[in-house]
Amino acid sequence: NQLGSTRENLIRKEKAFAYILGMMVSDTSKPRGYRFSNQCLISLSKKYNWSINIGEAMCKNFNLLGIKAKRIKDNDKLRSRAKNGEYRWISEKSPFITYVMESCLGLYNGKLTTYDKINSYWLLSCPRYFLIAFLQGVCDGDGCAHNFWRAEIACHPNQRLIKELLKKFNVESYTDGDALAVSNVESILKLYSLPLFLHAEGRLNKLRKLTQMIKKRKKLRDLNNKMKDKILDLKTKKLSGGQISDFIYENFDIGLHPNTINEFYRNHLNKLRTL
Helix, strand or coil: CHHHHHHHHHHHHHHHHHHHHHHHHHCEECCECCCCCECCEEEEECCCCCHHHHHHHHHHHHHHCCCCEEEEEEECCCECCECCCEEEEEECCEHHHHHHHHHHCCCCCCCCCCCCCCCCHHHHHCCHHHHHHHHHHHHHHHEEEECCCEEEECCCCCHHHHHHHHHCCCCCCEEECCEEEECCHHHHHHHHHCCCCCCCHHHHHHHHHHHHHHHCECCHHHCCHHHHHHHHHHHHCCCCHHHHHHHHHHHHCCECCHHHHHHHHHHHHHHHHHC
16 A cells, blocks of 8 residues: 555646746746746736636645745736736746756757757656646647637747647647647547646636537538527638537537538538539
């Protein structure tokens, strides 16, 4: 029992380290302290109440590794990227954080995760639980799921590495601007089974809803005329395919892909033109 308990504690600390590593790649700034020390600062929008969960989780994980971290005064200065103000948390200055940045992420001489690639292909040989915790750290910071039946990870300039990590879980992804996108329905189901988000509750709920819609999806030929008329009515009111898909699911418990809705509407317009 003691050996089992020791192993569980070790895995718990490894997961904490992996999650922090993911957060360092995605959503933390790393102000320098002394010559050989750094600290981590995380600022999260007040728009989402679950931002608190992420910040507190980061502190808990740092504390688990023996590094003090705490919440500090909110940043109430409004700017384009933080229109609601920000909650903030910060770790103590530690040479361990400098070591992680240099040896684990390959960030030397003031390089920043926002602009510079990390050198962390060693992750590909890590255990499944470690990779999941790392991806959760990345995606709690820079991931999203939305009603166009798609999940995204804003991971530029590390798209190649994250793509390889997702492949380890048989998740198909593709580059879309600065983000990696996942739209294959089987891959979306796999993302939820991980799960891709840990403390970003709103994002996890959206991903959960996507999986429910996928499991209840129908094709256009399965819809009656009344449902088709409803789709056309909503389209004339300028709703997007994603908005209509969400409406159909919420009101009729039917999963209908936004592409199916948009294609149906285009075909309808083409038929009207030929009359």
